[in-house]
Amino acid sequence: MRKKRTPQFSTDLPYRDHAIYDELCSLSQWLDAHSQFIDWVFNDLRSEAIHDTGRDALSAESVLRVDFLRQRFQFSFECLAFVLMDSPLYRAFCRLAPNQTPHKSSLQSLVCSITATTYRRIHRAQLKTAREQKIETGRVAAIDSTVTATNIKAPYDSDLLGTSVKEMCRLLEQGVGFTPEPLY
Numbered sequence: 001m002r003k004k005r006t007p008q009f010s011t012d013l014p015y016r017d018h019a020i021y022d023e024l025c026s027l028s029q030w031l032d033a034h035s036q037f038i039d040w041v042f043n044d045l046r047s048e049a050i051h052d053t054g055r056d057a058l059s060a061e062s063v064l065r066v067d068f069l070r071q072r073f074q075f076s077f078e079c080l081a082f083v084l085m086d087s088p089l090y091r092a093f094c095r096l097a098p099n100q101t102p103h104k105s106s107l108q109s110l111v112c113s114i115t116a117t118t119y120r121r122i123h124r125a126q127l128k129t130a131r132e133q134k135i136e137t138g139r140v141a142a143i144d145s146t147v148t149a150t151n152i153k154a155p156y157d158s159d160l161l162g163t164s165v166k167e168m169c170r171l172l173e174q175g176v177g178f179t180p181e182p183l184y
Helices: 018-031 034-045 060-072 077-086 086-093 104-112 118-131 157-175
Strands: none
Touching: 018 086, 034 060, 034 118, 060 077, 060 086, 060 104, 060 118, 077 086, 077 104
């Protein structure tokens, strides 16, 4: 059965002297201040058939926090499942119960259940907070169009040029035998 919040859970993260810890603490406080997000996510996750039996599902609060964590650190669902199993800090941030170890497929289905409308409302709230704190106005979008380094496999440009010249010569020689006689 899915709940909105994880009951009886400490809101304090295990202390780590690190910039990521500070960032997660700030994000956790911001999410706690905007409890309406949990209601929106809960409505997205609510299925038609609600059963009081079976294992406890992740709370809507946990799903929201898992998604923020995934977006912030660009985790794949496989890596996210490992991190949530391994890291006490990330588990505490996501407010997972000690017996909860979600698999990548369940994480993916839960995160994909959050609708675009919910994301839009959350992003508007983020922008409102950024405006109030004079961090961002939201009037200009900056896009990073830096090309990323990749392994370029052979053939290289010079090889492609040589190959194309050979192919054109072959086709021209083949065209000489055609009737009517080519103009070249």
